[in-house]
Amino acid sequence: MTRTLTALSARRRHPLAVVVLIALALLLVGGLYAALAPRAAEASTATASADDVETGKKLFLANCATCHGLNAQGGGVTVNGDTAQNPGPSLIGVGAAAVDFQVGSGRMPLAQSGPQAPKVNKIRFSQEQIDQMAAYIASLAPGPAIPTEEQLDVSTVNDEQLARGAAIFRTNCAMCHNFAGKGGALTEGKYAPSLDEASAKHIYEAMLTGPQSMPVFNDTTISSEDKTAIIAWLTQDEKRPDPGGLTLGSVGPVSEGLFAWIAGIGLLIGCSVWLGMKSS
Amino acid sequence: MSSQTTVDKVAAGIGNYADDTAGASKIVNGFARKIFPDHWSFMLGEITLYSFVILLLTGTFLTFFYEPSAAETTYTGIYAPLAGQTVSEAYASSLRLSFDIRGGLLMRQVHHWAALVFVAATIVHMARVFFTGAFRKPRELNWVIGGVLALLAVFEGFTGYSLPDDLLSGTGIRIADAIILAVPVVGSYISFFLFGGEFPGQDFIPRFFTIHILLLPAVMLALIVVHLFFVVIHKHTQYPGPGRTEDNVVGFPLFPVYAAKAGGFFFIVFGVIALIAALFSINPIWAYGAYDPSPVTAGSQPDWYMGWLDGAVRLMPGWTEISAFGYTLSLNIFIPTTVIILFVMGALVAYPYLEQIATGDKREHHLLDRPRNAPTRTGLGVMAVTFYVLLWISGGNDIIAHIMQLSINDITRFLRVALFVLPAIAFVVTKRICLGLQRKDREKALHGRETGRIVRLPHGEFIEVHAPLSDLERWTLVQHEVQRPMEIEDRVDAGNPDTLYGRFQRRLSKFYFEDRVEPVTPAEVEAAHSHGELGSDEEHLAVGDKENAAIGTSQTLHG
Ligand code: HEM
Numbered sequence: 001m002t003r004t005l006t007a008l009s010a011r012r013r014h015p016l017a018v019v020v021l022i023a024l025a026l027l028l029v030g031g032l033y034a035a036l037a038p039r040a041a042e043a044s045t046a047t048a049s050a051d052d053v054e055t056g057k058k059l060f061l062a063n064c065a066t067c068h069g070l071n072a073q074g075g076g077v078t079v080n081g082d083t084a085q086n087p088g089p090s091l092i093g094v095g096a097a098a099v100d101f102q103v104g105s106g107r108m109p110l111a112q113s114g115p116q117a118p119k120v121n122k123i124r125f126s127q128e129q130i131d132q133m134a135a136y137i138a139s140l141a142p143g144p145a146i147p148t149e150e151q152l153d154v155s156t157v158n159d160e161q162l163a164r165g166a167a168i169f170r171t172n173c174a175m176c177h178n179f180a181g182k183g184g185a186l187t188e189g190k191y192a193p194s195l196d197e198a199s200a201k202h203i204y205e206a207m208l209t210g211p212q213s214m215p216v217f218n219d220t221t222i223s224s225e226d227k228t229a230i231i232a233w234l235t236q237d238e239k240r241p242d243p244g245g246l247t248l249g250s251v252g253p254v255s256e257g258l259f260a261w262i263a264g265i266g267l268l269i270g271c272s273v274w275l276g277m278k279s280s
Numbered sequence: 281m282s283s284q285t286t287v288d289k290v291a292a293g294i295g296n297y298a299d300d301t302a303g304a305s306k307i308v309n310g311f312a313r314k315i316f317p318d319h320w321s322f323m324l325g326e327i328t329l330y331s332f333v334i335l336l337l338t339g340t341f342l343t344f345f346y347e348p349s350a351a352e353t354t355y356t357g358i359y360a361p362l363a364g365q366t367v368s369e370a371y372a373s374s375l376r377l378s379f380d381i382r383g384g385l386l387m388r389q390v391h392h393w394a395a396l397v398f399v400a401a402t403i404v405h406m407a408r409v410f411f412t413g414a415f416r417k418p419r420e421l422n423w424v425i426g427g428v429l430a431l432l433a434v435f436e437g438f439t440g441y442s443l444p445d446d447l448l449s450g451t452g453i454r455i456a457d458a459i460i461l462a463v464p465v466v467g468s469y470i471s472f473f474l475f476g477g478e479f480p481g482q483d484f485i486p487r488f489f490t491i492h493i494l495l496l497p498a499v500m501l502a503l504i505v506v507h508l509f510f511v512v513i514h515k516h517t518q519y520p521g522p523g524r525t526e527d528n529v530v531g532f533p534l535f536p537v538y539a540a541k542a543g544g545f546f547f548i549v550f551g552v553i554a555l556i557a558a559l560f561s562i563n564p565i566w567a568y569g570a571y572d573p574s575p576v577t578a579g580s581q582p583d584w585y586m587g588w589l590d591g592a593v594r595l596m597p598g599w600t601e602i603s604a605f606g607y608t609l610s611l612n613i614f615i616p617t618t619v620i621i622l623f624v625m626g627a628l629v630a631y632p633y634l635e636q637i638a639t640g641d642k643r644e645h646h647l648l649d650r651p652r653n654a655p656t657r658t659g660l661g662v663m664a665v666t667f668y669v670l671l672w673i674s675g676g677n678d679i680i681a682h683i684m685q686l687s688i689n690d691i692t693r694f695l696r697v698a699l700f701v702l703p704a705i706a707f708v709v710t711k712r713i714c715l716g717l718q719r720k721d722r723e724k725a726l727h728g729r730e731t732g733r734i735v736r737l738p739h740g741e742f743i744e745v746h747a748p749l750s751d752l753e754r755w756t757l758v759q760h761e762v763q764r765p766m767e768i769e770d771r772v773d774a775g776n777p778d779t780l781y782g783r784f785q786r787r788l789s790k791f792y793f794e795d796r797v798e799p800v801t802p803a804e805v806e807a808a809h810s811h812g813e814l815g816s817d818e819e820h821l822a823v824g825d826k827e828n829a830a831i832g833t834s835q836t837l838h839g
Contacts, residue, residue, distance in 0.1 A: 115687070159363040166361040170447065170569045174577040179447065179568050184578025185678040189687035192578065233361055240361050243379070244389060244561025252448065252577070254676040256562050257584025260396035265404060267552050268327050268397070269320070275545065276320030 049135075056136030059129055063109050064088075072140055094209060095143020096134035101205035103130045115189035116212050144208040144218075151224055152200045154232035162239060165229025168222060173230075176214070180250035181234055186213055200231045316538045317518040317531035321412070324405040325511075326542060330549040331398035332504065338391040339493065345381050346443065347373035348489035350482040359566050367445075367570040370485050374444035374565055389557035395440060396562075397553055399433050399585040406430060410631075410661050413649035414517045417642065420632040422510040425503055427628045431621075432500050434585050439492035441563075441583055445485060448563070450571025451580045453480065453488075455590075462613035480573070517648050520759045522752040526646045581675060591674030592616030595696055627664075638788040640766055652721070653760045655714035656792045659707040666706040670699050711795065718797040724749065725757040725800045726808045758800045765790040 060072065067088040069075050074090030088110070091098070102108040104127070106120030125133075134146060157165070170179060176192035178184045183194035190213050195203065207227055210216030222230070233240060248255040316322070349369035355362045357372070358379055367375075377384040406426060409415055415423035438456070442449040457479045461467045476483030515529050524530050532538045568577065582590055593616045600611040635657065636642070651658040673680065674695045681688040728746035736742050749757075766789035 159360040163361050163363040163365050167365060167569065170577065171575040174575055176578055179577040183682060185681035185688045188689050191682055240567070242561055242564065243385060244564055245559050247561050247564070250567070251679055253581045253583050254679045257396060257587060259560065260393065260584065261400055264393065264397040264552065264556060265400045268401070268549060271548050271552070272320040272323040272327070275323065275541070276318060
């Protein structure tokens with residue numbers, strides 16, 4: 001919290017400062033509301049305490065409420081007649097998993113407008129702060145929880161389960177993320193990202209919450225064990241070797257064709273020219 | 281010595297016999313002492329030939345282990361991410377070939393890389409033949425045979441791509457089925473016939489196998505033999521140059537020089553392909569997984585030589601699918617596949633004959649054109665290449681969108697316009713460039729080569745000193761004849777010039793030859809010489825131009 005505030009004071013002249021100030025002013029009211037209002041639902045994260053929810057709410061008001069509304073009900077906050085440029089959806093019922101995924105992968109708070117919220121490497125919050133915001137959102141309405149250690153433990157997955165996970169991935173995910181999880185284009189500049197860098201937790205959460213254009217795969221569509229199996233297949237590179245050599249990006253025949261022209265034909269024509277020169 | 285003559289006599293006897301009966305003396309003689317001109321671009325056909333041989337060799341190896349069967353089996357091999365999956369025998373045997381047979385994966389990769397290189401080399405070879413005018417009389421038929429070979433090569437590649445029965449091959453066959461189904465009226469019958477019932481069924485794997493390893497290779501091999509046979513009979517063409525005429529071939533004899541060189545080149549081609557195959561993965565079927573009609577992967581593309589058709593389908597607007605009276609006419613698939621293939625093949629096969637109509641030229645040509653000296657043809661060729669490449673880009677639009685972070689819809693919108701605009705621009709620009717190069721050649725022939733040395737004349741003017749060309753150098757620049765649009769009286773097959781054909785012929789001829797640069801005539805060269813110091817005077821080109829054009833005409837042969 002202090003870190004965020006320091007950062008804020010340093011940016012007092014920032015155009016958004018007014019918005020943030022108002023948000024801060026409302027923080028108190030909001031805090032009171034949260035304390036007095038009856039608990040909407042049990043936070044699904046077992047460890048979340050009332051304290052966490054409280055801090056989470058403050059963080060939310062300071063960083064997210066401009067776009068997601070003061071009560072996470074969606075729609076931007078209007079300040080001096082200006083509405084937030086990118087009003088966000090309601091977060092009621094999206095669950096702790098969605099917050100952990102969105103903020104933990106740097107997608108939220110949304111930095112710039114574009115076809116879709118991009119993954120950002122610089123995460124602005126500590127895991128503790130993320131958990132607190134997650135606890136707050138989870139306190140509003142029940143929703144998918146952050147997966148447990150057990151659900152993410154791939155050491156118990158045997159070969160057959162791994163193969164099943166791989167098959168499920170091909171049926172449900174490859175159409176957007178490509179057969180090797182290298183990502184692919186969707187319509188209008190949207191894209192399914194490469195999954196090379198995705199952590200086990202984010203893979204699980206992405207399936208649970210279906211960020212942006214991605215569909216939700218709840219436990220009736222893909223069981224929890226199968227989700228773990230998919231993670232086992234995606235994250236353990238040694239379990240899916242590439243015995244053929246360098247993969248040229250694993251994007252299928254396009255890169256192979258390009259390579260055949262540039263390297264194959266290119267090299268052979270080079271040899272022909274060289275031989276042609278030798279003789280004359 | 282005497283035995284030598286006996287042998288000679290016998291040989292001569294056989295030769296005469298063959299000559300009398302089949303006119304074969306040309307071939308036998310021709311083959312032993314056949315002269316091959318040397319130029320790197322003539323080795324493109326060799327690259328094609330050698331990669332075909334490599335395909336036959338590696339393909340034979342693969343047939344020893346591949347199981348052409350759609351029967352189901354459980355995968356029990358060493359590749360963990362497929363453990364226990366129900367797969368077809370075809371897929372399981374392809375995996376076994378990749379993982380359990382010593383050298384099998386390398387062979388698969390050599391085979392597949394060689395296939396990509398083979399088709400690419402075919403196209404490049406074809407481009408060489410086109411841009412140099414090597415398809416002109418008497419080689420039109422060989423050009424047509426080549427065109428058929430190119431088409432068969434694509435089909436051969438496609439059937440091969442379908443055999444491992446992995447996700448991509450399945451997707452490919454499914455699209456092939458869609459292409460067939462989209463053919464009006466007969467489509468569904470052909471599909472049922474080909475797949476032995478409802479798609480995909482169990483029959484297509486053994487059928488495609490027979491087509492891929494027996495039918496197409498046999499037909500192609502036969503056509504290649506005929507193709508090379510024609511190359512020998514017609515003799516190889518050569519680039520223009522001093523001492524090279526329409527009646528001779530300057531180069532090395534086939535035995536031993538050329539044979540040794542060609543043999544060595546085979547190993548270079550083999551080496552390059554093997555090197556690529558050893559280092560770079562191709563078609564990782566284990567990663568695609570077994571074919572199953574429900575999944576599709578992002579980046580489901582065919583091999584590159586089908587990519588242009590895939591690209592055409594991607595560009596075609598969806599509203600062209602028409603439903604009426606309970607029938608659906610899938611023009612959205614039919615036009616960008618079957619119609620385009622037929623159109624391109626038609627244009628390819630017809631081209632030599634079309635150009636013949638335009639030139640009205642029935643003579644044999646053994647000297648190649650420098651591409652700049654046939655501006656309209658070169659322009660048309662570059663136009664076709666541009667069209668092809670744009671479709672190709674469209675076939676990879678999703679990969680491009682992903683890598684360059686563009687919107688796939690923007691790419692498609694751009695390409696829909698570009699497909700019609702850019703080839704036209706390419707034609708005009710190429711033609712202009714060719715004419716410009718011809719003008720430069722003309723200048724060079726008359727005034728010599730620019731030396732970059734600037735001299736100040738006594739009256740203060742600066743001029744660049746031009747070094748005269750040797751006669752041999754000049755020859756290459758001035759040897760070509762220039763075609764002019766056909767006048768009514770030029771038409772060889774005179775007849776009535778006002779028939780539809782006659783008008784078409786003149787119109788075509790005008791299109792081809794209206795813009796041209798008159799060739800340098802001996803008189804012009806003479807004039808340039810007699811002006812004293814060759815090339816130091818800027819004026820005489822301007823003066824000479826008009827007058828000598830007339831001389832040029834009288835010396836230009838028409839059909
Ligand atoms: C299976 C594919 C093919 C093979 C193995 C092949 C092989 C060859 C070889 C070795 C030569 C002599 C060397 C050279 O001029 O490059 C040649 C010449 C020739 N090829 Fe092909 N070719 C193939 C496809 C084609 C295609 C697709 C075309 C055109 C549509 C074509 C048209 C010609 C012509 C007109 C010649 C005579 C060239 C000349 O004498 O200058 N070929 N081919």
